[in-house]
Amino acid sequence: MSHARRLGASLLLGALALAGCSQGTTGTAPVSSAPATQAAASPTAEVPPRFAAGGVRIALVRQLSSGDYFEQWLAGAQAEAKGLNVTLEVSSGDGNNDKQALNLEQAVQQKVDAIIVDHGFADTVQPAIKKAADANIPLVAFDVDPGTPKAVAISQDDHQIAELALGALRADTGGTGDAIYVYVAGFAPLDRRNEVWTQFKKDNPGIKEVAQIGVVNNSTASAVADQAKAALQANPGVKAIFAPYDEFAKGAAIAVKELGLQDQVKIYGADISTADIGVITEPGSPWVATATTDPSNVGRIAVRAAALLVAGEQVGPELKVPPALVTQKQLRDGGIANIEQLTAAIPALTTPDVARVPWAAS
Numbered sequence: 156m157s158h159a160r161r162l163g164a165s166l167l168l169g170a171l172a173l174a175g176c177s178q179g180t181t182g183t184a185p186v187s188s189a190p191a192t193q194a195a196a197s198p199t200a201e202v203p204p205r206f207a208a209g210g211v212r213i214a215l216v217r218q219l220s221s222g223d224y225f226e227q228w229l230a231g232a233q234a235e236a237k238g239l240n241v242t243l244e245v246s247s248g249d250g251n252n253d254k255q256a257l258n259l260e261q262a263v264q265q266k267v268d269a270i271i272v273d274h275g276f277a278d279t280v281q282p283a284i285k286k287a288a289d290a291n292i293p294l295v296a297f298d299v300d301p302g303t304p305k306a307v308a309i310s311q312d313d314h315q316i317a318e319l320a321l322g323a324l325r326a327d328t329g330g331t332g333d334a335i336y337v338y339v340a341g342f343a344p345l346d347r348r349n350e351v352w353t354q355f356k357k358d359n360p361g362i363k364e365v366a367q368i369g370v371v372n373n374s375t376a377s378a379v380a381d382q383a384k385a386a387l388q389a390n391p392g393v394k395a396i397f398a399p400y401d402e403f404a405k406g407a408a409i410a411v412k413e414l415g416l417q418d419q420v421k422i423y424g425a426d427i428s429t430a431d432i433g434v435i436t437e438p439g440s441p442w443v444a445t446a447t448t449d450p451s452n453v454g455r456i457a458v459r460a461a462a463l464l465v466a467g468e469q470v471g472p473e474l475k476v477p478p479a480l481v482t483q484k485q486l487r488d489g490g491i492a493n494i495e496q497l498t499a500a501i502p503a504l505t506t507p508d509v510a511r512v513p514w515a516a517s
């Protein structure tokens with residue numbers, strides 16, 4: 156192992172050790188997540204020749220691309236790729252799982268230097284992921300079960316995302332009241348958040364789920380708005396909506412406002428964007444809390460992890476990005492109107508030590 160690689164590996168091990176002190180895990184494998192504060196750093200290693208020459212190609216194979224979350228995530232991934240002098244070849248299934256699987260097959264055939272699989276259903280992406288693993292193509296899987304330990308699995312801490320949002324819901328409702336839940340099965344992050352909701356209902360019998368709604372497509376927010384409107388009209392006593400995806404929360408907010416129920420019904424969501432901050436902080440908004448990472452930071456981490464693998468560094472096998480709870484009151488009181496102001500107010504949302512690249516400044 157070269158000096159640069161040894162250094163990179165030791166930095167990663169340091170991050171893993173810190174993470175082990177501060178975060179729970181979902182399994183026995185070591186999980187890297189961010190310490191509370193992380194300083195910007197100068198490069199500590201030489202740029203590997205392949206990166207200096209600009210010949211590294213990383214395929215980003217996405218299931219979904221529309222909506223604030225996925226747009227910000229891509230912007231972060233592209234910015235990191237540019238900084239690392241990597242060509243990022245982006246494809247999207249646009250919600251069509253067969254198309255995503257085909258895109259993945261093509262990336263394997265093209266012998267790219269690494270592949271990032273962003274979301275996807277296990278049964279459609281795992282066959283091609285196995286081919287990539289058999290061909291020794293470095294793999295990063297974000298929000299999808301890759302089905303192989305050869306891939307570095309990245310997720311946000313989805314259990315914590317749900318716990319933070321539901322903690323706010325419980326505090327506001329006093330643990331009693333009718334609730335609407337927005338969920339679509341099959342998406343790994345939503346399934347993990349659903350595990351927490353299932354347990355939450357057992358632990359808080361005063362919270363009654365009176366309706367479950369949900370759809371994920373290219374116009375999720377407006378589809379959820381229609382469903383939420385019908386569910387609210389059928390259940391006039393609802394006090395809370397648990398909508399743990401920002402497109403769900405935006406849709407729920409449209410419904411609540413259209414029905415004039417904003418004084419009665421509050422929304423507890425996930426994710427954030429500058430547009431979401433606008434929705435949360437507008438006068439009379441029912442969306443009162445969201446548990447979130449910075450999506451562009453997560454996209455950056457995925458590209459860094461792939462670059463490290465290309466350079467032969469050890470990563471993972473699992474990286475978990477910790478979220479923070481962001482409340483309407485905090486945004487309004489702090490005069491926070493965009494993501495830049497939010498990340499300045501909550502530095503823990505930026506995690507340069509997760510999959511830090513030793514030859515790059517952060």
Ligand code: SR1
Pocket residue numbers: 224298311342344345371399400401425426
């Ligand atoms: C359809 S899955 C949507 C979720 O994926 C990411 O994990 C985001 O947090 C979003 O909530």
